[in-house]
Amino acid sequence: MIKRFHVLYVGQIELDNVGLEGTPANARRYSNERLSEVFGTARDVARAMDDLGYYALWTAEHHFQREGYECLPNLVQLGLWLATQTKRLKFGCAFNVLPMWHPIRLAEDYAMADIVTDGRVIMGVGRGYHSREVETFGAPLLDAEANREYFEEQLQLLLKCFNEDSFHFKGKYFECPQPVDYRGYRLKEITVVPRPKHLPVDIWMPIASGRTIDMMARYGLKAMVTLNGEKILDHVVREYRAACARHGRTKQLGEDMIWGAGLYLAASQEEAIRRVEPAHDERYKWFAPFGFVRYADDQGRTWGTPGAPSTIPSIREGARQKAWFCGTPTEVINGIRSIEAKYPGLEDFMIHWAEGLSPAEFKEQLRWFARDVMPAFGEAKLAAE
Numbered sequence: 227m228i229k230r231f232h233v234l235y236v237g238q239i240e241l242d243n244v245g246l247e248g249t250p251a252n253a254r255r256y257s258n259e260r261l262s263e264v265f266g267t268a269r270d271v272a273r274a275m276d277d278l279g280y281y282a283l284w285t286a287e288h289h290f291q292r293e294g295y296e297c298l299p300n301l302v303q304l305g306l307w308l309a310t311q312t313k314r315l316k317f318g319c320a321f322n323v324l325p326m327w328h329p330i331r332l333a334e335d336y337a338m339a340d341i342v343t344d345g346r347v348i349m350g351v352g353r354g355y356h357s358r359e360v361e362t363f364g365a366p367l368l369d370a371e372a373n374r375e376y377f378e379e380q381l382q383l384l385l386k387c388f389n390e391d392s393f394h395f396k397g398k399y400f401e402c403p404q405p406v407d408y409r410g411y412r413l414k415e416i417t418v419v420p421r422p423k424h425l426p427v428d429i430w431m432p433i434a435s436g437r438t439i440d441m442m443a444r445y446g447l448k449a450m451v452t453l454n455g456e457k458i459l460d461h462v463v464r465e466y467r468a469a470c471a472r473h474g475r476t477k478q479l480g481e482d483m484i485w486g487a488g489l490y491l492a493a494s495q496e497e498a499i500r501r502v503e504p505a506h507d508e509r510y511k512w513f514a515p516f517g518f519v520r521y522a523d524d525q526g527r528t529w530g531t532p533g534a535p536s537t538i539p540s541i542r543e544g545a546r547q548k549a550w551f552c553g554t555p556t557e558v559i560n561g562i563r564s565i566e567a568k569y570p571g572l573e574d575f576m577i578h579w580a581e582g583l584s585p586a587e588f589k590e591q592l593r594w595f596a597r598d599v600m601p602a603f604g605e606a607k608l609a610a611e
Contacts, residue, residue, distance in 0.1 A: 228566050228603045230281035232576035233592070234320060234452060234486055235271060237264045237286055237298035244582035245504035246538070251512045254293040264297045267585050268304065269311050274589050276312040278596035282348060283308070284318035284576065289326070289359045295512045295581055302332070305347040306339045314346075320450060321352030321432060325365035325373060329380045330402060333387030333418055340422040350430040350450070351384070353377045353438075355516050374437070381445060387418040388427045430484070433462050443469035452486030452578055455521035455547030456565070458528065459485070463569055480569025486576035487565075488550040489558055491594045498552035499541050506541040506550070508582030514538045521547050555598035562599075 239260055243249045272283050285304060288296035298304055305317030322332055339347040353373055354360040360367035367373050379397040386393045392415045395402045403416045430448045433439055439462070442449060449466050451459060463479055470477045488506065492498035510519065519529045519539055530536050544550035551561040566572055577595065579588050 229573045238581045239294040244508040246507045276315040282316040284320040309343040318348035319350040321350040323354040326363040329383040337422045345424045392417045448482040450484045457522040478571030481571025484574040495553035505580035505582030510538045
């Protein structure tokens with residue numbers, strides 16, 4: 227039963243000339259002043275969510291984004307600041323791209339944020355998908371096996387930082403501490419100071435592949451799944467539960483998962499589709515080349531694989547696949563409930579902010595959703611209180 231409502235904001239500025247026939251994604255360039263707008267936007271949306279009873283605002287770490295789509299480079303720092311601008315809203319990291327961090331630095335930054343905000347920053351990690359970012363930071367991405375190996379070793383070190391009073395770690399890429407002389411003795415172990423106040427730390431990660439799912443289950447990570455078609459979503463939910471069971475972690479279907487979808491409220495489904503279509507299409511102009519079209523065709527094949535469609539999807543296809551919900555509040559409620567009913571452990575639903583939608587329009591959508599959709603989920607009201 228859904229109890230908590232979240233929002234995902236990847237950090238786009240207010241884009242102009244959006245839609246399939248608008249400015250090509252690679253041709254967008256903006257001044258530093260425009261690219262810095264995202265901080266004020268995040269603050270304003272966070273304050274609105276705080277007043278409306280939402281649970282958490284999630285943001286995405288990215289770098290070098292002169293195109294204006296993903297302009298937030300440090301999520302822990304952002305969440306710490308936003309906590310000073312709000313009263314109770316939590317701030318999720320979707321995701322700290324671990325290959326671009328030293329795990330000890332990330333552990334220290336998160337621990338400080340956890341302490342001073344009293345648990346309002348949520349940890350999330352990912353492997354990355356922009357070669358411009360990860361490779362520029364000196365970590366592997368194009369070599370997928372090296373990226374996976376590097377990430378897993380970093381995760382092991384991060385968990386030691388959180389969970390052990392003192393430790394020595396030696397892997398292929400990291401040795402902490404180095405065996406050096408210090409103040410008259412040979413250094414054999416270190417203590418991370420501070421460690422988080424709230425232990426164990428819940429760590430979230432996006433599900434990208436079957437191998438990712440097994441690794442997440444092995445280390446006890448929680449899962450986020452966004453903008454997936456209904457068939458792919460069902461496969462992922464069942465695979466995650468099965469992987470957790472293999473590693474001794476019994477869960478209900480949907481437990482410890484956040485399910486995210488796009489949506490737009492209007493007086494009718496046709497009006498909603500018409501109004502959100504340019505923003506939807508702007509999103510996929512940027513993200514489709516990275517493989518972020520997680521729909522299945524009638525034979526169950528994922529888009530982009532041999533025999534399946536490989537084009538930018540339409541909003542109508544997204545609505546048909548239940549990755550997007552467009553229409554009246556009643557239609558949106560019924561759509562969300564149709565997924566909720568399949569997964570008894572599912573407690574978290576996330577609204578994906580379509581990247582071409584203006585902040586003013588999105589905040590109005592949040593207000594409408596809070597007024598006419600959230601009350602239909604009784605447990606969500608209690609969670610907000």
